[in-house]
Amino acid sequence: MAQQDASAAGGRSAVVKIGFALGLVLFVQALFALCLVSAQQLLVPRNMPFGVTGQPSPVVAAVASKVGLDLTSYPNPSAVTDAAQRGELYGAYVSNGSADTLILVPAKSFFAQTELEPEFLAAAHDLGQQVTVQTVKPLPSSDPVGAVTSLLLVPLLIGGYLAAVLVYKAAHGIAAAPWRGAILVGYALVGALLTDLIAGLGIGAFSSNHFWSLLPCFWLITSAVALAAAGLQAMVGRMGTLLVALLFIIVGGPPAGGSGTFLLPVYWRNIGVIFPAQSAVNLINHVLYFGASNISTPLIVLFLYAFAGMAVIGWYGRIRPAGAGAPAGRPEVDTTAPTDPAATPAGRRRALVAILAALGICAVMQCLFATNYMSASHAPKATNLPFGAVGTSPVLPAAQKNISLKVTQYPNEAAAKTAMDEARVFGALISSGTSNTLIVVPSMSDIAPLDLAVRFEEAAKATGQVLTVQQYAPTPLAAKDPFGLVQGLMLVPLLIGGYMSSTMLMSVTGRAAGRWRAAQLAGFAVVSGLVVDLIVCYWLQGFPSSKFWITWPICTLIVVVVAAVAAILQKLLGPVGTLLTVVVIMLFGNPSSGGANGVPYLPAFWRDIGPYLPPRNAYILLHHTIYFDGHGTGQALTTLLIYLGVAAAVLIVLDLRRTEASVPTDATEAAAMAVPIGATP
Incomplete structure (x- = not known):
């Protein structure tokens, strides 16, 4: 009875x-x-710093009535240009009555430029005012859309966070040992150097001239995150790891403002100020493109994080006497006690080996983040972009000199629009005599419509043709998703929920298998798919509510596929299987998904591997179901179902054979649990 x-x-x-x-x-x-979705789904100017000089202009007044600009008056054109050169402004307007000048600053924000230029040109046209566009601090060919700054943040943020987490795990949870700060600062220098070498000299995402100026910035960013994380772990123990993930990545990452901080919602911009990510982005951006002007505030914030973390580590590791009162719920740790295994020579050697192994794992992960995300996304350029044509025009071959198109001829405009309805082309040129209409599909890609418009307008001008640009969307983009970003954003938490659910089950049960493991993961997938669907659809209005019910099972399928893959690898390899899942899903699958840019904008390697990994198929299934009524989803759905079916069969076989890897709690498990981040903040 007692046993029962x-x-x-x-x-x-x-x-x-x-x-x-x-x-x-x-x-x-x-x-x-x-x-993630609320911070980045609607990137529009909000109180954006904008300079004006000269006579009061009705053009500026017309734009300011529709766009959120914070206007600052300057005494002369030279003063306003100098402010733009220092990165203080996103743009400026010089009015002299007869011919005005619109100044744009692409290096400050590429997306702000795409918002401001058409608004000012349209207003000037309506008012009959001649305007010349002048660019200050243009972006280089290695960073045409200004993505490098936010992509650099990913390995630096993750590197600092992982270093603190893995060293904490390797040192048996002693987060406040006196040598902890020195180890983390030392690793931060190594991680910064690796990131600098990979992104700059290796991939060429920025000029080698910036190698030495960026290195101390990278070192400071990684050190600030690592030391602050270690300080939180010292104060609250194991819960510090979760707290760091919540604060620095989940809450602090989305408002980093890589696309421009004044495009973020105001409350997110204000929240981001207190976290390292936004200061890191501003520091890198101004060192890279603005001669290190106006970097005092980012430096102060990052140094405060670093110093605060070091002070806490010092207090708990050296200054606070043993037994002076541990935090509630956390036992005292006397690192000098004779019973401490690290007090013996053999124990110290084992601790050193464990720490070096942990830092090795961290270095590999940081290198993979730097290499994969940067190489996949830093310079999106179309290759064989599916495109339709009706009739013949000299504009098309002229445009093809500057953009790679895979052209399909259609008999009429209706047939071309049918191809757009079915997500088979990104746009089409409808030609009739000297009249040409370029139709673009904004729901297919956030960058293709602009890219196509620019290339075809240049071609029309060169060939003396008349060109009109129209937008066409089978299902219009949601009002709060004007750039089609939401599906890519919501995919990340779905992927993370999949592998984290399997990992947490392994962690709490001490086993990577179990009779009810598959049912538990399936049940979690159903609930988590519903929760994400509710948040994004109804709370954030990220896609039409008419798509709610069809989106729920898709979200569920994505979560359960990733969870099943993780469960197999964990059952065979233990915690190492979780790490492998993260590498496959987040470090290779997510960059190769194509996301909002579209698959044709990926480099060849990433285009080729994407079809074989769940994230590409998950994104296509989610995106095409919402905006193209499910057209073009057959292969994606089939691939995900094959993953699920094979995974279920393998799990059954492994259960019957009682194959089970040992499940110790080690650094690899911590690495997998500690990577809740996807694309760029």
């Missing part, structure tokens, strides 16, 4: 642990979806 009671109590305890673990994953997933 103990067994029942043990069963209830296991259920509580599993419920808590999956509930924690659901909370992290929901919070990440809420933060």
Whole structure:
């Protein structure tokens, strides 16, 4: 009887642990979806610093009535140009009555330029005012859309965070040892050097002239994150790891402002000020493009994080006497006690080996983040972009000299629009005599419509043809998703929820298998898919509500596929399988998904591997279902179902054979659990 009671109590305890673990994953997933989508779904000017000089202009007044500009008056054109050169302004307008000048600053924000230029030119046209566009600080060919700054943040932020987490795990949870700060600062220098070498000299994302000026910036950013994370771990123990992920990545990452901080919602811009990510982005951007002007505030914020972290580590590791009162819920740790294994020579050697192994894992992960995300996204350029044509025109061959198109001829405009309805082309040129109409599809790609418009307008001008540009969308983009970003954003928490749910089950049960593991993961997938769907569709209005019910099973399928893949690898390899899942899904799958830019804008390697990995198929299924009524999703759905079916069959076989890897808690598990980030903040 006693044994039965103990067994029942043990069963209830296991259920509580599993419920808590999956509930924690659901909370992290929901919070990440809420933060990421709400911060970046609607990037429009909000109180954007903009300079004016000369006579009061009705053009500026007309634009300011529709666009959120914070106007600052300058005494003369030279003063306003100097301010733009220092990165203080996103643009400026010089009015002299007869011919005005619009000054744009692409290096400050490429997307701000794409918002401001058409608004000012349209207003000037309506008012009959002649305007010349002048560019200050143009972006280089290695960074045509200004993505490098935010892409650099990814390895630096993750590197600092992982270094703190893995060293903490390797040192058996002693986050405040006196040598901890020195190890993390030392690793930060190594990680900064690796990132600088890979992104600059290796990939060429920025000029080699910036190597030495960026290196101390990278070192400071990584050190600030690592030391602050270690300080939180010293104060609250294991929960510090989760707290760091929540603060620095899930809440602090989305408002980093890589596309321009004044495009973010005001509340997110204000929240971002207090976290390292936004200061890091501003520091890198101004060192890279504005001669290191106006970097005092980012430096102060990052140094404060670093110094605060070091002070806390010092307090808990040296200054605070043993037994002076540990934080509530956290036992005292006396690192000098004779019972401490690290106090013996053999223990010190084992600790050193464990720490070096942890830092090695961290270095590999940081290198992969730097290499994969930068190489996939720093310079999007179309290759064989599917495009339709009706009739013949000299504009098309002229445009093809500057953009790679895969052209399909259609008999009439209706046939071309049918191809657009079915997501088979990104646009079409309808030609009739000297009249040409370029039709672009904004729901296919955020960058293709602009790219096509620019190339075809140049071609029309060169050939003396008349060109009109029109937008066409089978299902119009949601009002709060004007750039078609939401599906790419919501994909990240779905992927993370999949592998984290399997990992947490392994962590709380001590096993990577179990009779009810598949059912538990499937149940979690159903609930998490519903939660993400509710948040993005109804709370954030990220896509039409008419698509809610069809989106729920798709979200569920994405989560359960990733969870099943993780469960197999964990069952075979233990925690190493979780790390491998992260590498496959987040470090190779996510960069190769194509995202909002579209698959044709990926380099060849990433285009070729994407079809074989879940994220590309997950994105296409999600995106095409919402905006193209499910057209073009057959292959994606089939691939995901094959993944699910094969995974289920393999799990059954492994269960029958009782194949089970050992499941220790080690640095690899921490690495996998500690990477809740996807694309660029």
